[in-house]
Amino acid sequence: xxxxxxxxxxxxxxxxxxLYSESGYEQTTVAGIARRAGLTERxxxxxxxxxxxxxxxxAASLQELFVTAVAGAPAAAAPIxxxxxxxxxxxxxxxxxxxxxxxxxxxxxxxxxxxxxxLIKLASLSAALAGALRERGVAEPAASLAAQAGTAxxxxxxxxxxDGPGEPDMMRLTRESLEELKAVTAGR
Amino acid sequence: xxxxxxxxxxxxxxxxxxLYSESGYEQTTVAGIARRAGLTERxxxxxxxxxxxxxxxxAASLQELFVTAVAGAPAAAAPIxxxxxxxxxxxxxxxxxxxxxxxxxxxxxxxxxxxxxxLIKLASLSAALAGALRERGVAEPAASLAAQAGTAxxxxxxxxxxDGPGEPDMMRLTRESLEELKAVTAGR
Numbered sequence: 547x548x549x550x551x552x553x554x555x556x557x558x559x560x561x562x563x564x565l566y567s568e569s570g571y572e573q574t575t576v577a578g579i580a581r582r583a584g585l586t587e588r589x590x591x592x593x594x595x596x597x598x599x600x601x602x603x604x605a606a607s608l609q610e611l612f613v614t615a616v617a618g619a620p621a622a623a624a625p626i627x628x629x630x631x632x633x634x635x636x637x638x639x640x641x642x643x644x645x646x647x648x649x650x651x652x653x654x655x656x657x658x659x660x661x662x663x664x665l666i667k668l669a670s671l672s673a674a675l676a677g678a679l680r681e682r683g684v685a686e687p688a689a690s691l692a693a694q695a696g697t698a699x700x701x702x703x704x705x706x707x708x709d710g711p712g713e714p715d716m717m718r719l720t721r722e723s724l725e726e727l728k729a730v731t732a733g734r
Numbered sequence: 735x736x737x738x739x740x741x742x743x744x745x746x747x748x749x750x751x752x753l754y755s756e757s758g759y760e761q762t763t764v765a766g767i768a769r770r771a772g773l774t775e776r777x778x779x780x781x782x783x784x785x786x787x788x789x790x791x792x793a794a795s796l797q798e799l800f801v802t803a804v805a806g807a808p809a810a811a812a813p814i815x816x817x818x819x820x821x822x823x824x825x826x827x828x829x830x831x832x833x834x835x836x837x838x839x840x841x842x843x844x845x846x847x848x849x850x851x852x853l854i855k856l857a858s859l860s861a862a863l864a865g866a867l868r869e870r871g872v873a874e875p876a877a878s879l880a881a882q883a884g885t886a887x888x889x890x891x892x893x894x895x896x897d898g899p900g901e902p903d904m905m906r907l908t909r910e911s912l913e914e915l916k917a918v919t920a921g922r
Contacts, residue, residue, distance in 0.1 A: 698882035
């Protein structure tokens with residue numbers, strides 16, 4: 547058992563993000579990340595399975611947040627309103643981490659393997675959301691359709707938030723995108 | 735230049751699908767596929783870049799079909815109606831190939847690498863659909879939202895068609911799923 551290092555996870559994440567941005571994801575090694583963070587490789591592997599995991603460790607929390615928000619929506623809420631509650635919860639989480647999110651997005655955009663991984667994570671998120679809706683008694687295919695619609699809204703609002711000028715508000719963009727989806731499906 | 739072999743592409747596809755189903759995708763080799771088809775490896779590589787390509791060669795035609803249908807929809811059609819036209823066109827294409835589609839789905843479901851590839855193809859399809867809508871003058875984010883909604887409807891209708899009992903009608907399922915999406919986003 548190694549000695550306890552204060553905020554080792556945060557230091558490793560920051561070191562990894564710096565190196566991915568400076569030297570590229572492919573060129574970065576776990577040894578390099580640990581060195582930059584002033585920690586050992588052994589400590590790295592106590593927190594992350596590999597260098598890719600540093601970028602995707604947040605996906606599990608996001609999924610849990612979605613599922614919890616859907617489960618906690620009022621019993622009388624329509625499926626799309628339960629999804630809207632999940633999107634609001636996600637927007638609050640992201641709002642504080644715009645710089646990190648932008649940096650992460652640039653790293654992922656530069657690497658096809660990471661883009662694939664991101665697609666897989668989004669598909670898992672959508673499947674988890676559909677599962678949470680079924681738990682509320684929503685039948686199929688409505689549960690999967692609402693979940694996929696919600697994931698699409700999230701993805702598009704996220705891109706607008708990342709790319710937008712100034713300091714855009716993620717929750718406002720999410721709600722706008724959901725309204726836009728409603729208008730589109732209504733044939734407007 | 736090898737001699738001309740009648741319907742070499744079709745024979746290679748059939749041989750590949752048989753072997754993927756019998757022995758598994760991983761265990762199948764290009765040499766084995768060529769042998770089963772009574773053709774040479776050289777002939778195989780004239781039609782397909784690798785064994786994975788046999789399963790995904792149809793994605794380009796599907797994408798073209800989507801884009802052509804969106805472009806050909808009446809000028810006054812709402813974005814979602816242009817997407818509906820694309821879904822109808824795709825349903826007609828698939829309807830004739832249910833046995834093939836079921837077999838292909840089973841092969842893909844058994845292999846994570848193929849599932850990832852399928853997700854990537856669906857994401858490309860959605861991006862192409864959004865591009866075709868922008869060509870019609872649909873603004874963002876409406877174009878991307880309509881495209882992702884359409885892709886979700888297609889995916890869900892496809893799964894119901896594949897899994898359904900009897901001989902389900904793909905076009906009917908696609909239209910039903912689109913109506914269901916409209917009901918869900920309308921808060922019903």
